[in-house]
Amino acid sequence: MTGTGKKVELYDTTLRDGTQGEHINLSLQDKLLIAQRLDEFGMDYIEGGWPSSNPKDEEFFRKAAALELRHSRLCAFGSTARRSGDVESDVNLLGLVRCQAPVITIFGKTWRAHSEKGLGISDAENRALIRNSVAFLKDAGREVFFDAEHFFDGWKDDRAFALDMLKAAEEGGASRMVLCDTNGGTLPHEISAIVEDVRKHTSVPVGIHCHNDSELAVANSIAAVMAGATHVQGTINGIGERCGNANILSIIANLVLKLPQTGASVPDLAQLTSLSRFVYEILNLPPDSKAPFVGRSAFAHKGGIHVSAVMKESSLYEHIDPALVGNRQRVLVSELAGQSNIRYRARELGITIPEDGEQIKKIVLHVKDLENRGYQFDGAEASFELILQKELGSFKPYFEVIESKVYVESSLEGRNVDQAVMKVRVGNETEHIAADGDGPVNALDKALRKALIRFYPEIKGIKLVDYKVRVLEEKRGTSARVRVLIETGNGRTTWGTVGVSTNIIEASLRALEDSMNYHLFTLKAPKPEPAL
Structure with a gap:
């Protein structure tokens, strides 16, 4: 100088x-x-x-x-x-x-x-x-x-x-x-x-x-x-x-x-x-995730070889300690992930995966299969945690959607009706519920909540914060698979979940199911007693 x-x-x-x-x-x-x-x-x-x-x-x-x-x-x-x-x-x-x-x-x-x-x-x-x-x-x-x-x-x-x-x-x-x-x-x-x-x-x-x-x-x-x-x-x-x-x-x-x-x-x-x-x-603008030093992706690692090295010595793939600028290291789970990525994310979530055995290999193969089908967990950490917990035997869904139907009606007179009809099993009881909404996804959300509220009053305080749809196979037009990412909040924190399908309604429902299951799981909500 x-x-x-x-x-x-x-x-x-x-x-x-x-x-x-x-x-x-x-x-x-x-x-x-x-x-x-x-x-x-x-x-x-x-x-x-x-x-x-x-x-x-x-x-x-x-x-x-x-x-x-x-x-x-x-x-x-x-x-x-x-x-x-x-x-x-x-x-x-x-x-x-x-x-x-x-x-x-x-x-x-x-x-x-x-x-x-x-x-x-x-x-x-x-x-x-x-x-x-x-x-x-x-x-x-x-x-x-x-x-x-x-x-x-x-x-x-x-x-x-x-x-x-x-x-x-x-x-x-x-x-x-x-x-x-x-x-x-x-x-x-x-x-x-x-x-x-x-x-x-x-x-x-x-x-x-x-x-x-x-x-x-x-x-x-x-x-x-x-x-x-x-x-x-x-x-x-x-x-x-x-x-x-x-x-x-x-x-x-x-x-x-x-x-x-x-x-x-x-x-x-x-x-x-x-x-x-x-x-x-x-x-009121979205942050630039790729911004140097301060972006969410600035210290994010995806490749399995990179992650393995970072876990041993972070400076091998990071030019500074992220904490110096108030940022943090992130490890992404994707089709490029190896065991190191899975173990790193599990450790961040407080989940212990046995060092030996076939369990970690099974989880890696499962995640890669899901990503190959269009799933993405970069913004859907809650869905990823549920996968881990399920594979490790520490999570079972709190409910099961047996059947769902959505009715969308519109007319030149301006009459618009969106209604979801749903059968949901909780324990050994089945709820048959219908709900109207502002659009088919909102109707689904309302119907699912309506079906669950009697069993799990804990879901009353959560709400949908963000909803994104991504077309995965643009050349297939309206028959393409779509990925739905939703963000849900409870006033204290938010969590992301994902669903994939050729049917946007089904993909949305998968993401909604994960969202509510995750909320109940983190609260350790008690399962309902079997009906007499």
Whole structure:
């Protein structure tokens, strides 16, 4: 590393640049909640928004004053003035001053094509815009960071112009020069060379702001740090416009764990995964299971040889200890599974499988057969546990569905009826039940509950949380097998079960049966007494 020895600063722009991504919407309360969490995590700077651009961001800065941030400094974002001679009356700059944020980040044009063609101004006018805008905010008592927009494209097009615009910001009093790969097209070796060149021409600390259009945003950010940048910008989970911004979570993990000489730090790196999931939850978006460091699959192992090795020494197939970032190791059960996978999962579930004998071989063959028929246990751990317990003789189903029928009726008049009729045996008694529902699966669910409630009142408190259907043989059209995965919850925890069939209703019923059996099994619900 050729840096200055200064601690690398972590600057989060989730609340501003992140919100420009497709499907990203944050309410005022959402932004306040995320800001509070970012401060608790230990982010150095939080960019809250562009107060001059919309009422929500103006209100955010008013409300954020009451957050009592303990670690982070709040930043407002905006642009240079429209005209260099009217900075004192520029609406954008006045809005930035009015928001009371202690740090202001403004962007200016450092690619001649933008100033010349986009703004239609001369080099001298663009230079004055940058210098005078920064100086105005500095004179208002604010610390000013300069975001050099399109800097890397600008440097490659006209190095002298790009460097001169940085010099203008420095003359105005900017305390950070943040070089932006706005189009996300620069390669790591170019980032390194350009950052090193910039550092020769300014005494101001250099920062980096990357976009992920070439899937290099994190790599480019790390390259900039290695070349001497001491300020890194990014967003939680890499959200942002187009392909997103640099994922600051991955940047932090790499800097803290692999480049400790950078001085980048947070109070508790083990909060990284929970922060990622918290932001996804606020955004109402599903987490990226394959996200490095924090994804559910980041430390998941499926191949039997891999699992065998991991059980002996985890570092053989894991680049870090998952616990360092608040994640955990997972072993998946699939058609690739060997005895190691089964034993690992059994151990996690507190189940002991004898070391010797044919039992483990039988279980492995059974699981592989099921997977070959379309079953998947990655998201259906409850179904897998029932298989293990049944093979080991410690589980017997609490009930048996003898017969089920579903009636679906619709008409042009808008009359829709979905009804399930079911015969269920519990002990030596048989219940014959019918139930209406909102759709055939809901009718099945209601009928099964109705049949069981007299025997097992414990099922009253559970409900279906999620329902997914996957067509397994697309080319067979409507005759294809389908896999149904359902998630069920009881208010304290959730569990996943699976069913497979060419009949979507039957597949759904298999998953529902497993779900209720699993709930009763984990509660150790008593079996009903035989009827006299």
